[in-house]
Amino acid sequence: MSNCDQFREWFEAYALGALDAPERVALEAHLATGCKDCAKAVEEARWLVSQLAYLAPEVAPSDMLKGRLMRTVRAEVATTKDAVAAPRSNVPLWMWGAVAALLIFAVVTERETLQLRKELRSAEYQAAMYQKGIQDVEVKLKLAERENMILTDSASVKIMLAEAGPQQPRVNAIWHAKLGIVLTAENIPAPAQGWVLQLWLIPKETGAKPVPSHVMWPDEGGKFTVLVANPPGEMSATKALAITEEPEGGSSQPTTTPKWIGATK
Numbered sequence: 230m231s232n233c234d235q236f237r238e239w240f241e242a243y244a245l246g247a248l249d250a251p252e253r254v255a256l257e258a259h260l261a262t263g264c265k266d267c268a269k270a271v272e273e274a275r276w277l278v279s280q281l282a283y284l285a286p287e288v289a290p291s292d293m294l295k296g297r298l299m300r301t302v303r304a305e306v307a308t309t310k311d312a313v314a315a316p317r318s319n320v321p322l323w324m325w326g327a328v329a330a331l332l333i334f335a336v337v338t339e340r341e342t343l344q345l346r347k348e349l350r351s352a353e354y355q356a357a358m359y360q361k362g363i364q365d366v367e368v369k370l371k372l373a374e375r376e377n378m379i380l381t382d383s384a385s386v387k388i389m390l391a392e393a394g395p396q397q398p399r400v401n402a403i404w405h406a407k408l409g410i411v412l413t414a415e416n417i418p419a420p421a422q423g424w425v426l427q428l429w430l431i432p433k434e435t436g437a438k439p440v441p442s443h444v445m446w447p448d449e450g451g452k453f454t455v456l457v458a459n460p461p462g463e464m465s466a467t468k469a470l471a472i473t474e475e476p477e478g479g480s481s482q483p484t485t486t487p488k489w490i491g492a493t494k
């Protein structure tokens with residue numbers, strides 16, 4: 230219910246029996262409509278009032294709170310002056326201290342809760358990033374181990390795609406039938422803007438089309454190393470590896486003639 234907001238500041242006073250008659254009537258009429266939120270708030274206010282004896286806040290009240298307390302105190306003084314007239318309430322004076330304690334408690338608790346929630350979220354975020362960092366390192370380590378196994382296993386086959394003099398492109402692939410291909414390259418000119426390099430498996434079978442594989446691009450030094458962990462074809466069924474330049478994202482069929490090609494022999 231949207232008009233619940235207007236009651237928000239009355240609950241404590243109501244629980245203390247210190248609410249002015251028109252406000253009390255309005256709140257009770259609202260509670261009579263069966264508003265669960267406000268009923269719960271009143272219940273909580275009553276519980277807090279019953280706990281006041283234990284409260285000993287050691288914090289400065291906020292300006293808003295000071296304002297609320299000053300209004301409360303002034304109202305009380307006014308009532309005391311007109312003491313002959315029917316007193317507005319029979320709340321004992323010490324209770325106003327308790328109200329102050331209650332209000333401070335409520336405001337401080339809310340603020341602390343928000344702060345704790347913020348800190349918790351930040352800690353969770355950091356834990357997640359830390360976890361992700363560990364996973365990244367684990368993945369890199371596994372890939373490095375695999376690369377190392379492919380490069381050192383005597384069952385691996387070396388395929389030269391390009392080897393010329395110094396400063397000329399050098400591209401070679403080490404292919405292990407079970408562990409995959411490690412493709413390394415040096416002195417590679419950067420492809421034009423919007424173009425990449427793409428690896429192809431050329432099948433032995435006559436008339437079969439090249440099978441698309443990894444897309445890569447050299448670093449500033451003209452180098453790249455790529456682990457093709459799951460080549461899209463068997464080494465025994467592959468005649469050669471080839472690299473073409475393709476539009477960004479790669480192609481399903483070569484669109485240019487291979488820049489480098491190497492037979493699996």
Ligand SMILES: [Zn+2]
Nearest residue numbers: 230233264267
């Ligand atoms: Zn309500």
